[in-house]
Amino acid sequence: MIGKLNHVAIVVPNIDIATALYRDSLGAKVSPPLDLPDHGVTTVFVELPNTKIELLYPLGEKSPIQRFLDKNPDGGMHHICYEVEDIGGAVSTLVKDGLRVLGDGTPRIGAHGKPVIFLHPKDMVGTLVELEQV
Numbered sequence: 001m002i003g004k005l006n007h008v009a010i011v012v013p014n015i016d017i018a019t020a021l022y023r024d025s026l027g028a029k030v031s032p033p034l035d036l037p038d039h040g041v042t043t044v045f046v047e048l049p050n051t052k053i054e055l056l057y058p059l060g061e062k063s064p065i066q067r068f069l070d071k072n073p074d075g076g077m078h079h080i081c082y083e084v085e086d087i088g089g090a091v092s093t094l095v096k097d098g099l100r101v102l103g104d105g106t107p108r109i110g111a112h113g114k115p116v117i118f119l120h121p122k123d124m125v126g127t128l129v130e131l132e133q134v
Helices: 015-025 064-071 087-096
Strands: 002-011 034-036 041-047 052-058 076-084 115-119 129-133
Touching: 002 064, 002 129, 015 041, 015 052, 052 064, 064 076, 076 087, 087 115, 087 129
Parallel strands: 002 052, 076 129
Antiparallel strands: 002 076, 034 041, 041 052, 115 129
16 A cells, blocks of 8 residues: 655754755755645755655644644654555545544645645554655
8 A cells, every 4th residue: 555655754943954954964955945834834855865854843833743842842753654546545444444544534735735644653653654645
């Protein structure tokens, strides 16, 4: 069902400093910041030869990322994202197998303009997992 690793998301306490670190110190190509109000985040994607790193920063007071930063003020890994060909089929199979999809189970449009869902970390060996339809 899952395809390649799409990205690893890291919550950062300062998006500008984190972007400069990856761009200037590590020499990576980085995207401009993109605000995603529906998700409560600002994202920057760091492009690597085999995957991407997504830098996440809270957007707005109700951002779920702010709660993460409150518990982890230095930031840290937030989730991993795998690609799937059919997100609806993936959701059906996972729910049938007893896994919990966060929210109401309806895919939302993610940072790449494609449908995404998140799986509960307690069902995924302690890791928040995002699935993105490609």
